[in-house]
Amino acid sequence: MSLNYVMLCDSYVPGLDKGKGLYFLFVKSETKTPGGLLARPVLTSYYKSDHFKTRPYDPYNVYTSPNEAILCPDSFQSMYTQMLCGLYDRQQVLRVGAVFASGLLRAIRFLQLNWPQLVQDIRTGSLNPRITDPSVLECLSGIVRPEPELADFVEAECGKDNWEGIITRIWPNTKYLDVIVTGAMAQYIPTLDYYSGGLPLACTMYASSECYFGLNLNPMSKPSEVSYTIMPNMAYFEFLPHDPDSYSAGFNRNSTNPPKLVDLVDVEIGKEYELVITTYAGLYRYRVGDILRVTGFHNSAPQFHFVRRKNVLLSIDSDKTDEAELQKAVENASQLLREYNTSVVEYTSYADTKTIPGHYVIYWELLVKDPANAPSQTVLNQCCLAMEESLNSVYRQGRVADNSIGPLEIRVVKNGTFEELMDYAISRGASINQYKVPRCVSFTPIVELLDSRVVSVHFSPSLPHWTPERRR
Structure with a gap:
């Protein structure tokens, strides 16, 4: 974020130069094109550049996260270190953010899972043995220290069953959340409101890896x-x-x-x-x-x-899956059903963001011609994995390297469910002659209808294949 833009925020929320920003920032793995060119997201290029690493001091852009943590390629070590530093600086934090809303919620989920070890480190001044990156260890040597009172506070707050408002409970001086919540990220707004106690959401910029568009x-x-x-x-x-x-x-x-x-x-x-x-x-x-x-x-x-x-059906983080790609994934997965004389009659999908990380849910209505030879739970689990293997590399990177997407789920529904779905659409004014099964749904009554007809649930049993080509 540029100095001028943070100063613009300061005109709405004064005093941003008097504290720090807790931003969860990460680099992503690099790949190579078939022609041998290095390919990586623009933010990874920026974080690895001297423009970021040797940036001059700016009171409006002081982060709790050290550069070494942001640049650590191991997602667990990077997140753990950034969270630990954010807890030590909790009274100085004036804004909390990530690039996307999904990233900030992933950080909250990380805290839910790892707060006991974080508390132990703060109480004793020691460090989780899973932190092994030399540069991270060196920078933390001047940060990690025993603070029993802080450890008791974090333990008391995180140990409660109710996590509503946890962001302002732990970082009480937070003035707003700095995350992108437009477009597909709007689905995360209710969850952000829950964890932040309704803090303002600042959507600061509009950009992509191709170009910086606007403010x-x-x-x-x-x-x-x-x-x-x-x-x-x-x-x-x-x-x-x-x-x-x-x-x-x-x-x-x-x-x-x-x-x-x-x-x-x-x-x-x-x-x-x-x-x-x-x-x-x-x-x-x-x-x-x-x-x-x-x-x-x-x-x-x-x-x-x-x-x-345009044409995007499903998105959890930075992934974008369109109708043609989803159709191909369903076709590839359904090949596993042939030996059981079973086929996919209809399907639809939605992005489930109630869990962290979110994941794809695919509803299948099956035609089982020989009930005595129906596909087993194991086979349908493999169908989930086959779908994931068919999706694009950004999706698979989110599953394998970034942990930003959860295992794909197939929910098998009763026969006739999609006829009921059509009847519901027609009752709301759709033309019976022009009706097409929606390949993605988000309208709550439709999701509830589908969920009420589910007969079995299946998840991908392992991670899909994704291996980055690193520069030698």
Whole structure:
């Protein structure tokens, strides 16, 4: 976060230069493209750069987490160290955050699971033997110290059954949470409100690995009202009027009727557009895949509300699974059912964020032609794993390396369930002639209907395959 932006937050929440930020920040594993180029998320590139590691002192950007913890590639050691340092500095913490809402909730879940060992370290001034990274050990040698009173306090708070408001109970001076809660992350807002006691949620910026897009100039606005002001010096921005029935396969340069792009200054308030960028790094008219709605202008720069990712059905963290990919995963998994003379009649899905980390739930209605030879629990568990193996590398990295996604779950429902689902949709006004089974559901009554028809539940029994290629 830049100095100017934190100073902007300071104009809404004074005194941010008088304390620290507890931010849970992590590097991700690097991979290589088939051509041998190094590939990694933009934040990993930034954290590993001298711009971050040797940044000058800035009173608005003092973190509780040491650089060594952020740069530690082992996710457990990194999280443990950042949490431990955050507990030692609990009175100085003025804001708590992570990149995504899911990341902050993962940190809270980590505290739920590991607070006894953290308390032991604080009480004795020792260190969990699982912390073995040399650079982390060196930096912690000047931080870890015996503080019995702090240990007693953390033990008393974390030992309670009720964790409502745990963030403000442990870090009492926290003024707001700094996390992205727009788009797919909005599903985490109720859980964040529960753990924080309703602290304001500051959605600070709109960016991706391809480009930095814009800022929220009203950082304390409600998440549903957040608009990002495009920064025209970051790239050349163009906008494709959103029409879900046209150009779904991308630009066709040979078409006689190419899509008509709208320039930055010509967008119209209230209309929706797909973002297209040309960057200094060499991307030319790259379709980001984000659908934005124009809400106004700041001087001549348009402001946008993030509507959704185009064609994305499921997302827990930084993963994005579309309908075609989900269909392929179901097809691959259903191959395991053939020898049992069983097939998948219908399916739908949703992203379950009630657990931490969240996970994909897939509802299957099966046609079992020979009940005496029905697929076993073990076979259906393997179907879960087969689906995970079919999903993209970002999903599998979240499962294997980042621990940001839980095991995929298949819930088998009674025969006729999807007919009931259609009946419900028709009762609410859907056309029987145009009805299609939704491949992703989020409407609570529909999820409750599906859950009431579940006959068996299955989880992926192991991690899918994911191995990064590291630089030699």
